[in-house]
Amino acid sequence: MKRRSPAGTGKPRKANAWSYSAEFRAIADAALRRFNSQRHLHPICGAKAKSTGEPCRQMPAKGRTRCKLHGGATPRGDGAAGWHTPGFPDGLPTGKPRSDALKARKRRQRRAVIAAMTADELARLEAWRRTHKPGGARERAHGRVALEARRWLDSIMAETPTVPTPEMAELDALRAQLRAHLARLDAEDAAAVVEPVPDAPLVGGLFD
Template sequence: MKRRPAAGRTSGKPHLWRRSAEFRAIAVAAIRRFNAERHLHPICGAKAKSTGEPCRRIPAKGRTRCKLHGGATPRGDGPAGWHTPGFPNGLPTGKPRSDAHKARKRRQRRAEIAAMTAAELARLEAWRHTHKPGSRRDRAHGRHAREARQWLDTIMQEAPSAPTPDQAELDALRARFRAHLAQLEAEIAEAVEDEPPVGGLFD
């Protein structure tokens, strides 16, 4: 019975560097050369959470941080942009966000317009004159905004309503209290003016 190769191994000659002194010598020399030149390479410098000290790893290719501190995070727009799944050959052509899908939709729309009759073209032109360009969601949002603005303008232009009997009674009481307060302040001012001055020590 033929044995299957272990996980991570191939059916050829696995791990030649383990069985060959020459391969081990090449690996050791490469590691020593890398360690000798490591101080010449830039370092990540990000604060490590485990130790609180600057990270000493080598940054990712073309970045200033290592892959553990954001160096492998996609940037910019497009298929390899931020929060966008990256694919080796770009986005699948069946996805709505792909350029091929958008181009296919444009071709289909042009073909539909070319196949329209004169009456259908006239209705399309009339529809274009009465509808703003953009998606249906954008037009609905603009319509709701216009309705809300019109509602606010109507409220602001409304005449003030007549006061109720309770409000009229409260206004009368406020006026009486203000008049009484003004009278008391006038009496206090007169009493202060009529009061004889107090003599000093040497009067």
């Protein structure tokens, strides 16, 4: 079997006599035995393995709680070292929706438009502000739905109770009779329970 050279060298790898010696194998075997004897003291990954469905028993990656096969090697954090996180040396660039500079520019533009309004336009703006609550369209729609539901509940609570019909009175009488019958049965069951006498001899066994 032909040995492949290490990646990036392009030169054939020479066999190291020390790595194949009995002393080297003894040292490696002792290190593995020592590691396996102390492995139960180290934390484990614990993620659900797809192959077996059982918790993973591998050691987590350095500084992580999962092994490299279950996300422990995935880059984390913000900035260029993060994962799917845009990183900018001077913060978010101007023009982005989340940019503070964009929000400040929008506020300046609104103030300039209001300052250029005439008296009639300012009056219409004030009237519109009095009839419209601040917030987005979604919040206003949610408020309208809640107000309609409140009015519907108030109308139901304000309705006068209906006059009982003969059928309803008959049903109420039947319910009262059933409740009285159940209470009488419960009282009879309670009276039929006899407290056992301690250390009393059994009279009449099953096979007597």
